[in-house]
Amino acid sequence: MSAENQQSELPRFKGTLYPALTSEELLNSLDSFQAREDDVFLVSYPKSGTHWVAEVIENIASTRLALMSPLERGDVSKFEELKTCSKRRVIPTHLSYEILPATIKQKQCKMIYIVRNPKDTAVSLFHYYRDNPDLPDIDTWAAFFELFLRGD
Numbered sequence: 001m002s003a004e005n006q007q008s009e010l011p012r013f014k015g016t017l018y019p020a021l022t023s024e025e026l027l028n029s030l031d032s033f034q035a036r037e038d039d040v041f042l043v044s045y046p047k048s049g050t051h052w053v054a055e056v057i058e059n060i061a062s063t064r065l066a067l068m069s070p071l072e073r074g075d076v077s078k079f080e081e082l083k084t085c086s087k088r089r090v091i092p093t094h095l096s097y098e099i100l101p102a103t104i105k106q107k108q109c110k111m112i113y114i115v116r117n118p119k120d121t122a123v124s125l126f127h128y129y130r131d132n133p134d135l136p137d138i139d140t141w142a143a144f145f146e147l148f149l150r151g152d
Contacts, residue, residue, distance in 0.1 A: 010136070014099055017152055020134045023075040030095075033071070033079050035103040040065075042092040043100075044114035047124040050092050053114050057090055065090050071101075122148050 011018045013027040042057075044050045050070075058067045066087035071078070072095055082089065093100070104111075126144045129135045138144040 015151075016096070016099075018072060021074070022072050026072065026074060026076050026078060029076050029079070030072075030099065030101045031103075032076075033101040033103060034083070035101060035107050035109050036089065037107045037109065038088045039104070039107075039109040040088065040090045041071075041100075041104060041109055041111045042090065042114060043097075043111050044092075044094060045116075045121060046094050047128055048114050048116040048121050050094075050114055053112065054090065054092055057112075064088060068092070071095065 010020060011022055011024045011027065013024065018027065040057075042050050042053055044053075054067055057065065064087065066085050066089055068082060068085065068089050068091045069078070071091050071093040082091070122145065125148065126138065126141060129138045129144060138147070
């Protein structure tokens with residue numbers, strides 16, 4: 001099956017493809033998420049160093065912070081899980097600013113925006129795609145790079 005055909009099986013929300021670990025129900029319910037004023041969001045493009053920055057933050061202040069799984073991963077029960085956390089939450093996300101839940105902006109939550117050289121990001125993402133069975137098969141760098149440049 002070609003990468004193009006496999007992409008049609010992935011959830012698409014407001015023009016962006018998401019991995020199979022993301023549910024359309026969760027994406028459609030983002031505005032029901034209740035942010036807290038003390039939330040910290042790690043915002044980045046995939047494979048830009050989110051996990052690395054999260055580990056650094058967790059090692060600096062692990063007793064006062066709770067590192068959560070990415071906001072867009074899972075289903076709507078994720079929001080209930082987040083409500084039960086009593087510590088200050090650090091929440092990674094690959095959502096674009098336009099798609100972020102309204103309460104994040106209204107409560108002026110802290111955001112750490114992670115940026116990586118796009119060439120390095122593309123190479124890392126290419127290898128991630130090749131090693132991940134939940135993502136479309138990408139046989140060549142040229143095929144991947146074309147999709148990358150299109151935003152797919």
